[in-house]
Each structure stands twice: as structure tokens, then as C-alpha cells.
Amino acid sequence: MLTNSSKYALKAVLYLTLHSDENHKLQVKDISEKINIPKAYSGKLLQALAKRNIISSSRGPRGGFYVDEGNKKQTIMAIIDTIDGRKKMDACLLGLDACNEENPCPLHDLFASSRSKMIKVFEETTLDDLVGSLGSKDLFLYK
Amino acid sequence: MLTNSSKYALKAVLYLTLHSDENHKLQVKDISEKINIPKAYSGKLLQALAKRNIISSSRGPRGGFYVDEGNKKQTIMAIIDTIDGRKKMDACLLGLDACNEENPCPLHDLFASSRSKMIKVFEETTLDDLVGSLGSKDLFLYK
DNA sequence: GATAAAATATGACTTAAATCATATTAAGTA
DNA sequence: TACTTAATATGATTTAAGTCATATTTTATC
Numbered sequence: 001m002l003t004n005s006s007k008y009a010l011k012a013v014l015y016l017t018l019h020s021d022e023n024h025k026l027q028v029k030d031i032s033e034k035i036n037i038p039k040a041y042s043g044k045l046l047q048a049l050a051k052r053n054i055i056s057s058s059r060g061p062r063g064g065f066y067v068d069e070g071n072k073k074q075t076i077m078a079i080i081d082t083i084d085g086r087k088k089m090d091a092c093l094l095g096l097d098a099c100n101e102e103n104p105c106p107l108h109d110l111f112a113s114s115r116s117k118m119i120k121v122f123e124e125t126t127l128d129d130l131v132g133s134l135g136s137k138d139l140f141l142y143k
Numbered sequence: 144m145l146t147n148s149s150k151y152a153l154k155a156v157l158y159l160t161l162h163s164d165e166n167h168k169l170q171v172k173d174i175s176e177k178i179n180i181p182k183a184y185s186g187k188l189l190q191a192l193a194k195r196n197i198i199s200s201s202r203g204p205r206g207g208f209y210v211d212e213g214n215k216k217q218t219i220m221a222i223i224d225t226i227d228g229r230k231k232m233d234a235c236l237l238g239l240d241a242c243n244e245e246n247p248c249p250l251h252d253l254f255a256s257s258r259s260k261m262i263k264v265f266e267e268t269t270l271d272d273l274v275g276s277l278g279s280k281d282l283f284l285y286k
Numbered sequence: 287g288a289t290a291a292a293a294t295a296t297g298a299c300t301t302a303a304a305t306c307a308t309a310t311t312a313a314g315t316a
Numbered sequence: 317t318a319c320t321t322a323a324t325a326t327g328a329t330t331t332a333a334g335t336c337a338t339a340t341t342t343t344a345t346c
Contacts, residue, residue: 003334004238005333007236011237038334044335044336059342060290060341061290061345062344063292063344093153106273107273114264118258121253121254121257133249181305181306187305187306193323202313202314205321206322
């Protein structure tokens, strides 16, 4: 479904959404330790996310990564797309290029409705939404 | 979602379900050419499926792989499980070991219902069902 | 302005999935 | 029984994902 990379990216962005803002930037080291992923690897992912404006960053002393109000309008799908590429989500279960609604593979109809529901949720759910639904319980799992 | 290997396996089994029986066995070469996957690779997958009795095989002259009536009771999930291992399907979207119904990760509830529906379909759909639903139209896509 | 702290850019290394190759074993046929 | 045909078992090679390392650039602060 998702590569390791986009799982990591999702975790990192969620962490930033909950624990950072313009005045509380976090460094790669802090983030990677908290969410239990290799530092150098998370650095790379965070850079890719910042370039696409999913998250924000600033260099130099007191710099770091953070999520501002604008970033919170980003969706889960935007994160996945940045790291894995959107196409993978739409791909035929059997990997058939020619498979689609009009020309479905034998598994297409079994799978299509679940998948499109899932994709819709990913496209429509923003970081704001996620944080909202968590309410006050900060606790979630990074392992 | 699925590895390349299990996609190939699904294609191969579907092909066998439609085009083979005890009296019409197919060799690796025939199958791999028809479904457009590397011969040596499909050989390995077919062997694994035969060992688990998802499909049948016999050696020697006039031997080959085939799907008999018993094999047709096998499910899509059995194929996936043989090649990828069942666990992957149940795994948390974020890859969190500790994530479950009682202790859900932030994405859990967004994803859980689509996934369990999908899993249920995979577990309940047999090769018989698939062939039935195809009706007379043999045509499907191997590319 | 000099210094230090941070992200950025780039590339190398490692591991697992995907792919290929082949020697061995079993079964049908002459 | 010898020969041929096919799966089986095993392992080598290749490729892509995942991981790590570091030189460069930017920015705050003294």
C-alpha cells in the first residue's frame, strides 16, 4: 500500500503538526528520535516535504522544520504523493496498465469501491482534520 | 498493497483456472508467455503455489500445472498469503506495531473500514466465484 | 563581519525484492 | 530399462528501496 518512506513521512508530519509552529521549530534530530526513524533518512524525507510546501523549514541557528496554519490545509494524499507518487494508489491490483472501469480486470470490481473510498478519504482529510479528531490526547504511537 | 510477486501469482492462477484442468495441463513456458511475466520467475511462483495446494502439478512428459475442482475452492487471500504472507494485509498504515482497534493510530479509523471490507472480499472470493463472474467472456488483460 | 547552527544537495552504501540460471528428481513413453 | 520431458530445489545475479554520510549553503547572533 504505502512504502516505508511515506509511512515515515506521515509520522513525521503528524509529529510536526502536533508539536511545532512558527515559534517552535524542530530539528531533524529531535523529530527522528521521537518517531523512531533513522536521522539521515528522515532528513531526506523532510527536505522533500518542505520543497513541496507540505511543511515549512528555515535554516540557520534556531531554524528547523515546522507546520504552520497554511501547511495544515495539506492532505494525507499530498504527503503520499510527494514521497511515493500518486499513481501507485490508482494502479490496478494486478498491475495491468489497460485495466479501468470500462475494461476491468477480473479483480477490478471486487476492489474498486474499497479503494476509491480510501483514496477519497486520503484526498479529503487535512492535517487540521487529523489534529482536530485527536482532541486533547497527545498520545500516539511512534513505534 | 501487493508485491509484484503476488500480482504475478494471481494472474497465473487466474489463467490456469480458465485454461487448464486435469486433462489440459500447462507448462511454465506457456503460462509465462501468455501472462507476460518472466519464465524463470513464474516457475518459482507456480512451484510455491503448488506446494501449498493452491494449484496442482505433475512432473514428466505431459506434465505441467493445472487447476482442478478442488483448487477452485481456494481464495484470493490464499494466493496472497502464499506469496506475500497474510500479515502485510493487516498491518497498520503507519507501520506501528502497537496500533489496533483499542489503541488506534491517528489514521486508523480513516482506513480501517475500507481495509477490512477489502480483506473480507479477498477471503471470501474463490476462484470458482471469479470464473463464474466472468461468464463467457474469456478476454482479460494480461498486459 | 565572523562564527556557529541549521537545512540542503548530492552521492555512496546496504538490504530485500525481483529476476535469472541450472542441477536434480519424478514420471510418462517407446 | 533407457530416454525424454517436465516440475522441483537451490542459489546466483540484478535492481530498486531503504539507509547513511558529508560537503555546501543559508541565516541568526555575537
